[in-house]
Amino acid sequence: MRTDDLSLGTANGPTTAYVTMPDTDATRAVLVIQEWWGLNDHIKDICGRYADEGFVAIAPDLYRGRVAADPEEAGQMMHALHVDEGIDIIKNTIDAAREKLNLSHFGITGYCMGGTYALRSACLLEGISAAAAFYGDTPEEDVLSKLTVPTLFISGTKDKWINPEKVAALEDVVERYELPLQSVKYEADHAFFNDTRPEVYDATAAQDAWAMVIGLFNDKL
Numbered sequence: 001m002r003t004d005d006l007s008l009g010t011a012n013g014p015t016t017a018y019v020t021m022p023d024t025d026a027t028r029a030v031l032v033i034q035e036w037w038g039l040n041d042h043i044k045d046i047c048g049r050y051a052d053e054g055f056v057a058i059a060p061d062l063y064r065g066r067v068a069a070d071p072e073e074a075g076q077m078m079h080a081l082h083v084d085e086g087i088d089i090i091k092n093t094i095d096a097a098r099e100k101l102n103l104s105h106f107g108i109t110g111y112c113m114g115g116t117y118a119l120r121s122a123c124l125l126e127g128i129s130a131a132a133a134f135y136g137d138t139p140e141e142d143v144l145s146k147l148t149v150p151t152l153f154i155s156g157t158k159d160k161w162i163n164p165e166k167v168a169a170l171e172d173v174v175e176r177y178e179l180p181l182q183s184v185k186y187e188a189d190h191a192f193f194n195d196t197r198p199e200v201y202d203a204t205a206a207q208d209a210w211a212m213v214i215g216l217f218n219d220k221l
Contacts, residue, residue, distance in 0.1 A: 001051040003044075006058065008096035011088045017060040017096070018044055020051040028221040029056040029103045031093065031128075033110030033117045035194070036078040038067035042196045043114075053214055055221070056103060060093040062086050062117075078113050083120070090121050098127070105129045107217045110136060111193060115154075115162075123147045130220035132213040135162045135190055138170045145173065150220055151181040154209050156188035156202075184212065 006017040018039060030050050034043045039061045047057035062081055068074035090108075097103045107130045110118035115136020122131035123139060123146045131151040138144060138153075155167050167183060174181045186205035191197055193206045 001048060006093070006096055006100060008060075008089075008092045010085075010092045012085055013064075015061050015064045015089060017058050017093050018047060019059075019101070020044075020047040020057045022051045022054050022056070024054070026054055026056050027103065028054065028217070029058060029097060029101075029106045030217060030221075031090065031106055031108040031110075031118075031121075032057050032059040033090070033108065033114030033121075034059060034062060035112040035114055035191070036068065036074040038063045038074075038077065040067050042194060049210075053218075055107075055217065056097075056101065058093060058097055058106075060089050062089055086117050087121060087124060090117060091125050094125065094127050105221055107131065107221050109213060110134065112136060112191060119144075119147075119151065119153065122149055122151055130216050132216060134193055134209070135159055137162065138166065138173075141173050144170070144179070145177045147177075147179045147181060149180065150216060151179075152184055152213060152216055153181055154184045154186075154213075156186050156190060156192050156205070158188060159190040161190050184209065 002021045004019045006019050050057035108118045108128050109132040111134040115133040119133040120139045122128050123143050134154045171183050188202040188205040189200040191200045192202040195201050
């Protein structure tokens with residue numbers, strides 16, 4: 001596996017994306033969108049897992065080099081990031097990867113805040129072929145109704161933020177618009193995929209979700 005940084009311009013100035021590449025040539029790419037903590041070692045580790053599966057993984061740095069030290073700082077940084085700015089960074093990451101890495105089709109995934117951006121990006125941006133959003137907030141109905149690519153929405157029934165009521169509202173929109181989204185629910189808490197947080201990590205749910213996401217991206221990318 002090789003790692004690199006991808007430089008890109010955005011509407012609010014330059015930033016970078018962390019890139020992992022398999023040892024063999026790869027043309028399939030997955031955008032990995034950070035949790036509210038920032039582009040930390042956990043997100044970089046997930047990128048490495050994608051490289052081990054044969055994908056180029058690209059994690060745009062939405063916080064431009066900053067990583068939160070505690071939940072209070074993470075919340076402040078998340079709320080300071082305007083939704084349109086986050087989407088712009090992801091769009092410019094796709095453009096830079098096309099130009100500099102010769103990639104053309106992308107999957108997108110994300111966790112917590114990153115799940116919010118992953119699903120929204122799948123609805124709004126060109127060049128995304130499949131999406132897997134982990135326990136992120138759902139976009140407005142007029143945005144969600146634009147979804148045209150195969151998508152997994154993964155949540156935990158014990159989650160108090162992306163709670164069963166929010167997931168049910170999402171499923172209602174999906175049904176009414178006949179959207180290509182599959183809702184996958186585990187008896188687990190918010191952030192159950194994060195193996196650096198033993199208080200919420202659920203190994204069984206995380207492994208099952210990972211297999212499902214890799215199957216989606218292998219099929220669609």
